[in-house]
Amino acid sequence: MSDVLTKIEIISRPDRFDEFKRELVKIGVSGITVSNVFGAGLQKGFTELYRGVKKEINLYERLKIEIVVCKVPVQDVVDLACKILKTGKPGDGKIFVYPLTNAYKIRTGDEGCEALQHKD
């Protein structure tokens, strides 16, 4: 297999997920996997002053959105995420990009880039 497969993992607030999903379809993304996670930026150390009281840094509810692409350019997905999910306020989230070595569609046995294509 010589196809280049890439996973784009987005950790963000749930708020604009529906809009993001609709836009993903338009740039050709063929599927997504979503899960509930908890996250924290740890920048302030483990306690911070909240109304004058030291408290533990909390974990916030975030959505993890995983998108595997082959023909769709990684940069298109990254640009879309930055456009739709950016509010400009702290906590907008991160995008992490990972290499895959292969992919398969279980129903057909299709492999590599083919595993991500729809043909009905």
Place this chain on the structure above:
Amino acid sequence: MSDVLTKIEIISRPDRFDEFKRELVKIGVSGITVSNVFGAGLQKGFTELYRGVKKEINLYERLKIEIVVCKVPVQDVVDLACKILKTGKPGDGKIFVYPLTNAYKIRTGDEGCEALQHKD
């Protein structure tokens, strides 16, 4: 470390998970991690005709099964997943394969391939 470590991530229906787990043991897999996720293929666009009514594409409940292997061949796990989890109906799921750079067993400090071995 020169061991080749690989993660096989399977996203499928929960239905045949117990059978799959039992078969994994037989081919030598030493552990698994499972989580609840939501998934969608986005092929039909963001709305589809359901009994004549346009509706949003829903996310379906799926199981994510993660299996890290070293001595067990990746292809054995892929073949087993395709055999057990295939119903032939849309939605059977995907298999995504990723490279690792290392692994550790916390109890012993064992590293690489050794981190996946059981020796009692």
Place this chain on the structure above:
Amino acid sequence: MSDVLTKIEIISRPDRFDEFKRELVKIGVSGITVSNVFGAGLQKGFTELYRGVKKEINLYERLKIEIVVCKVPVQDVVDLACKILKTGKPGDGKIFVYPLTNAYKIRTGDEGCEALQHKD
């Protein structure tokens, strides 16, 4: 981008998570993502003798902790996890290490190593 980005994934018991989080801050880790997973080591085969009765191997509740680093050495995180999360009893957990190809901070568009830095 020539920064080396790495994901360290730790699957362990929830018990010492708070202490671990506090220590991560001290070695410079800038964020974490946490999720609830179920896990099993499969070493005993799919049934085991429990009080004389064969039973299915169960999945245990585990925490998956994901930490992406760039400037912080991977080994520092691994050593800390092994120190804090080790009880010496079976089930202490695993550490899996993965390569990334890139990372982005959605609020600023910062990329690579910069995506993990805090500057207020």
